[in-house]
Structure formats: structure tokens, C-alpha cells
Amino acid sequence: MEEILSIARKSSDSAEVFQLTSTRTPVQFEANRLKQIQTKESVSTALRIMKNGRVGFAQANGPIKAEDIVNMALETCQFGHEANYRFPPQSDYGKVEVFDGAVEHFNIDEMVKTGESIIDAIRSHTPDIVCEGAVACGAATCSIANTSGAQFSFRRSNFSVSMDGMLVRDGDILYVGDILTSCHPVLDYRGLIDEILRQLDLARNNASIRSGTLPVIFTPFGVSAALLSPLISAFNGKTVLDGASPLKDKKGELVFDRKFSLIDDPTIAFQPGSTPCDDEGVPARKNYLVTEGKVVQFYYDLHTAALAGTASTGNGNRNGGLPSPSPHALVIGTGVMSRSDMVKQIREGLIIEQLMGAEQGNILNGDFSGNVLLGYKIENGEISGRVKDTMVHGNVYHLLHEIAGMGNDTRWIAGFVNTPSIYCPAISVSVK
Amino acid sequence: MKDKLFAALKGQQADYIEIRLDESSSSRLVYRGERLEEAGRTASSGGNVRALVRGGWGFVSFNNMQDLAAKVTQAVQHARHVGKEESYFSPVTPVIDRVEASFKKNPVEVPLSRKKELMDEYNRLLLDTPGIQTTSIGYTDVKKKVTLATSEGAYIEQGRIDLNLRLTAIASRDGDVQQVGLSMGSRGDFAAVEGLHDQVRGIARRAVDMLSAPHVKGGTYTVVLDPILAGVFVHEAFGHLSEADHIYENPKLREIMVLGKRFGGKHLNIVDGAAVPGYRGSYKYDDEGTPATKTYLIREGVLNSRLHSRETAARMGEQPTGNARAINYVYPPIVRMTNTYIEPGTTTLEEMLGDIKEGVYACNWYGGTTSLEMFTFSAGEAYMIRHGKIAEMIRPVVLTGNVFTTLHNIDAIGNDLEMNQGGGCGKAGQSPLPVSNGSPHIRIQNCLVGGK
Secondary structure (H helix, E strand, O other): HHHHHOOOOOOOOEEEEEEEEEEEEEEEOOEEEEEEEEOOOOOOOEEEEEEOOOOEEEEEEOOOOOOHHHHHHHHHHEEEOOOOOOOOOOOOOOOOOOOOOHHHOOOOOHHHHHHHHHHHHHHHHHOEEEEEEEEEEEEEEEEEEOOOOOOOOOEOOOEEEEEEEEEEEEOOOEEEEEEEEEOOOOOOHHHHHHHHHHHHHHOOOOOOOOOOEEEEOOOHHHHHHHHHHHHHOOOOOHHOOOOOOOOOOOOOOEEEEEEEOEEEEEOOOOOOOOOEEOOOOOOOOOOOEEOOOOOOOOOOOHHHHHHHHOOOOOEEOOOOOOOEEEEEEEEEEOOOOHHHHHHHHOOOOEEEEEEEOOHHHHHHHOOOEEEEEEEEEEOOEEEEEOOOOOOEEEEEEHHHHOOOOOOOOOOOOOOOOOOEEEEEEEEEEEEE | OOHHHHHHHHHOOOEEEEEEEEEEEEEEEEEEEOOOEEEEEEEEEEEOOOEEEEEEEEEEEEEEOHHHHHHHHHHHHHHHHHOOOOOOOOOOOOOOEEEEOOOOOOHHHHHHHHHHHHHHHHHHHHHHHOOOOEEEEEEEEEEEEEEEOOOOOOOEEEEEEEEEEEEEEEEEEOOEEEEEEEEEEEEOOOHOOOOOHHHHHHHHHHHHHHHOOOOOOOOEEEEOOHHHHHHHHHHHHHHHHHEEOOOOHHHHHHHOOOOOOOOOOOOOOEEEEOOOOOOOOOOOEOOOOOOOEEEEEEEEEEEOOEEEHHHHHHOOOOOOOOOOEEEOOOOOOOEEOEEEEEEEOOOOOHHHHHOOOOEEEEEEEEEEEEOOOOEEEEEEEEEEEEOEEEEEOOOOEEEEEEEEHHHEEEEEEEEEEEEOOOOOOOEOOOOEEOOOOEOOEEEEEEEEEOOO
């Protein structure tokens, strides 16, 4: 890294090197048994330079000569975007704990045992089910250095346990599943088993539902599948800057129900989405996006913030290219209603657990349509069975404008969103 | 290199071991509205070892090429940790071959300045259209060389050049935002993304028109799909269920997916094959060294064959089809599609529309996904069909179907097969894999459409 920075410094006005080194060991299960053990080691190095007022960028996955990556970045520099920001100097990155050494070389036999005991528990409940999943541990070192004097490096551990079950009954396929993630080893996975058994119990019988407008409960999985993508897009500083966000001129306005709050929070200890700084060295911080229904803030990286005349919110994240604004870990404010109380209030309605295709609509506008991959019918205050071949159509802004109740059942979904169930009075349902 | 790889493979107790090395370089241009957001280059090199011992797999991936023998040992240890029964792995004659990347107008040799000039032209056309709020453009080309050496003595070097372009026109009015996209791709021919000016103007115009379009009422309709969306449909509706890794260890699904089962009418023929030349999913050998084939998944409406890796073929007692593909060295090969299409029939579009009183004409794509049984595919653009004519534009629709009924409901297949080379396929975290999809126009009766 130092060599790249020192060569880059000579041929450009300023430079930044970002390096990610990681090791990951997934233990994979297929068809109810151990199938494959993997070890994945990787190193990637990204160089961003500024020269003659423009930004150049090159990335190497794997080893590369310092001169080569500098030359690649110089080649792109003549076309790059305007250098309208500076690389941030060294700063106080605060203390966000994201590394547990116990994860790093976690015993493979223990991981195998975890997967096998989950599969055993599920199969003793439903013998015909076919389970597939993974127990994975890993650690990464993230390093940033730039010519403004910043030099920072931290380690992050990650442990995940995921299991999906597929149950085939007379041309009828049911999927159930859950995932737990942490920077600590996941030693208590009882919650995952309970969740999968709960899904199996609720989906035991099929129920038919009618087309029309019905009340709906999105479970935490349902919130993540149906409602999240449009919000992630709308709060992205870049979408706002381009005028393509429906929220672009709504800052300070009451757009959502007062019961709805949304925070991007990378500061929670030992959560996989947490981090002391973003991928361009800006200290990460808690960003309040929606407070009691009011739009408070959008999220920015350095470049977008400079274009928008504001400051980076520490959301410059990389995905194989230059940083761009993206959230670290979204937290939706919890509520007070139990899920069973929500169900009791509904005479005829729908619970959405998994929705297929929701991210393929015009998410800019908040519209979504999807096939209810896993969902249940509510009849007279009780869950009567699984619905199938059912489409729902909604708009995130309409749904979240009038919320009947926020649940008290908040949980993490895949380490990226923390949300309760959300109960909305009306969604359009189409059935074959 | 060959000797080095074979040396590393020696002296291990395993049923099968492969080393795959992967070297690639790519360049990309990303625009958002007026701004060229990114002009970047990436160079990648890495490799992996995969070992099979008594039915169990070990896999080790790395960037650091030093001490390959130690990586082979680690993969074999992992496999031994897993393996408890016997290995199933179809025999394939080991070959020694070298396949150079094929190209017409080599995108790698087109200067970045020319690529930028072309993208600037398209972007200007979009932005100059009244009503267009902003744009999004992503251009990528990748040159890649993959080297495979196996413990059976195969040694294959294959090169490929892939390029991909996605242009999106975004229109906005009174807080409403609508978009229309255009995706193009090619195996090594920059000309595929040149001269698109008329199509680019078209997406801009339609994005603006879409702002005034109403939502369709949700429900079942007679639906006509254009070749692009029908290609996505065949990929989602049947392609994924043909991938044998979903089926081979699931006794009940094997019963349902028994060869000879009827899925559609006599006029329905569905093909997948990397041996179909010239498309983004074409190649000579897959990532296990199996020669590419052309496979009839459905022939005259009946389940005829499926897509296999060497393991799934052996476990099901069928022939490997050369469909084991890995997106890069970080992943082991899994069963994937290549070039998937519905073979053309004889109906013209006019005849297909002819007797529809009220229906939906769905075109272009946003995407699609499947749970094997139920699937969704979303149109990028849609129109009502009224009395046999394509009528007013409506907002884009998401369509859904069920594999056990929807293929039976295809009652007309057009004579106008087109392959779509844009986009890519995702499975098990490996995305986007270069594939192509295609179809003629098709008509589906009784198709469920999401809407207000």
C-alpha cells in the first residue's frame, strides 16, 4: 500500500489506496447433509487519484505491481469525474467494536455440528423436508491511506448461520428459512429453528384468498423483501441530486406515518453492518433518515456530497468500483403491538413473509408488485393457512403513510435491516 | 504453466481434483445524468482448487498463486472431512486444448476515448428529450482467460471477451418517476453497442409517455410477450427448473420432473446450449472440462432432458451437458444456463393479437425471478390489447406464473425468434453470469398480472 501511495503521489495531485484482505470459511449443507467445505482468501486493492482536476480509478483483485495500478488509474484519469472534493485527513474514528478473535479460526467440526443439529431439529418436525444451508465464519482487514495524511486499518469478523427448507407436496413447493449473523460466533441458534418451525406450522394448510383490497401485515422478512429497496433508492443522495427521488424536496416534511422512523446505524457493537468508518475514510455515524414520519436526512459519499453542496454522511461504500452512497445497517423504529394482536384485529387479510419480484418494478417511484412466495391468510382474527399464486401490488409511500401498527417483534434480517412487523390497512391483492 | 499445475495435482488421495486459474481485465464507464461518474479499470487474477473425496467436496480459492501444492492439500483435506460415501462424477474424456477469445470488433482494442464518445452521444440523446429528468448508463467490457487442469489429465485454456451495456432513461413529473431501459451485450463485438441511436431515442420517448400511462387493473389476462420478455420468461419459468442441481437430491422433485412428463402443447420446444455459437452464453468447454452441447429441455411439449454438471449427471444416471459454470475463481462451478430459447413456430404477431378482445402486450424487461414452482417476470413496458390491436400504453407490469400450469397456457408461438444478449443471470451468489435468452412472440392465456 505504501509503495502504491508513494508512486501515485509523484504522478498525481492527491491519491488514496483502499485495501481489503479477507478469509472466509463456509461449511455448506445440501440435501440434509454436509456437502462442501470451502476456504476463500482474497485481497483487493483500489487506487483513486486526482490529477488536473479529474479523478482516476483502478482496482486490482489479486497481486499487482504498484506501477501497473498507478498507470491504469492515470489512464482513466483524463475521463474521470471532476475532483470537487478532498480525501479526508486522519480523524478520530470512534470506537465501534466489530471484531471478535473467537470467530477467526472457529473450529470446523463445531460448524458442522451446528448445521447438523439444525437439520435434525427441522427434520424431526417435518421428516420430508430437504434442507440446504451454510455455517460460515470469516474475518477481513480493511485499510485506507491517502495523501491527506489518513492512515487507518481495522478488522471485522463475521459469522453466519443460514438454513432453508424445501418441502414438496403434490406439485406444491413450500420454502421456509432463516438467517442469523453476528461479529461473534453464533452459538445459540434456537431462534432460527423456532422461526423455521413456526413457518412450517403456519403453512401446513393452503387457504384461498379473494382478489380485492385487504389489510396486510409485513413480517420483518416481509418488510425486508417488499418495502426496503424503494427506500434505499429514495434516500440515496445521488438519486436525490438527480431529481429522481420522490423525496427530493420533502426534507422536513411529514411523508410517512408518525409511527415510522428509519435510521442508518453503523455504530451498534458487533453487528456485521457496523463499521468505524466508511470505505473512503469518513467516520461512520448514526444517520436519522426518518424521525416520526418526517424526512430528516439523505445519505452521501464525498463526491455526491460535494455536488450537492453538503457534507458526506459517512456512507461512501464500495462494491468493486468507486465509492457510492449506500446504507450500512437500517434500523426501523420498533412498536408496541404484538403480532398476534395485529392478527386478532383483522377479519380478512394477508400476512406477507416472502415476496418474489418486488425489486423488479419501478422502485424509483415506490411501486412494487410481487408474488407472495410465503404468506398466510387471516380469517376472523386467526391465521387459516398459506396463500399461493397470489400477487400483491402496492406503493411504499402510500403503505407507510398510514400504518395501523408497528410490531414489538423487532429483529435483524441478514445483518442489514432491523425491523418489526408493520401492519398496514390496505394492499391490492390479485388472485388467479 | 501446464507442468506447474500438473505437478501440484500429483500425489493426492482424491477421486478428482481440479485447479482453475482466472485472469481478467475490464474497463467500465458509468454515467448518472450529465455526469460521467466513473471511468475505471480492474485487473484480476486468482485461482481455486476443488477436490472430491468419497462424495464430499473441498474448495479453496485464493489470489496468491504461491505454493499451489499446499492449496491442493487443503482442498483435499476439506473434501475428506466431508466425504462419507462414494463419489458420483460422470466420466469425460480429458482433453488438452487451447481456445482463443473470439471477437469481431474487439472492444478491448477500442480506445477508452472512443467508448466515452459513443456513450456521450447516447447520453445527450436521452437528456435532450423533453421530460427526461436524468439517465443511468453502465458500459463494461471484460477480457478473460481461464485455465483448467484436472487430476484426470485435462488441460484447457479458454479466452473470452464479453461486453455489456445498459442505458436507462428516467422521466419525471410532479413527483412521479418512470424509467425505460435498453440492454445490449455481445461476445466480443463492440459493433453490438454502436449505432443504437434510434433505439436510444425510443426509450427516452417511451419513458416520458409512461408518465401519462395508467396502471392496469390486477387480474388474469391473455398476455402477448415480445421476444425480449419471452426470453426472460423461458429463463425463469423453465430454465431454472431444468438445472439438475435443484432436483438430483430431492426425491419428490425427481418424481415431478421425470423425463417424458408433459409441460406444454406439441408446439413448445425449449433449448439450452453453449454449443449454439456466437452468443454470450457460448463456449467450447464448461468449467469442468465437459464439451458444450445443445440440449432440448422440452421437445414437443414433453420434458426431454435437463442441464447437468458431471456430479448431477452421474447421480441421475444421465449424460453431462456441459453446463457447470463458475462466474469467477472465487466460486466452484454450479449448473447454469447458457443460451436458452423457445424455438420459433409459425404464428405471426397479427394472428396472435387477432382474436384478443382485451389483453396485455408486455415488452422489454426489468428482471425476473423464480422459486422453481412459481416465478415472476417483469415487463419494462406494457400496452393494452383491445380488439386485436395494440392500444394504449400502461404502466409496466409484473407477471407471475406457475410452472405446472403456465407453459400449458402458451397457445401461440410466433415465427420471429430473437435472442437477447443484455443482462445476466444470478444464482447462489454468482451474478451476473453472461447468458443469452430468446424467443419469438408468444401468447399466454390466463396469466396473472399484478395491478391496482
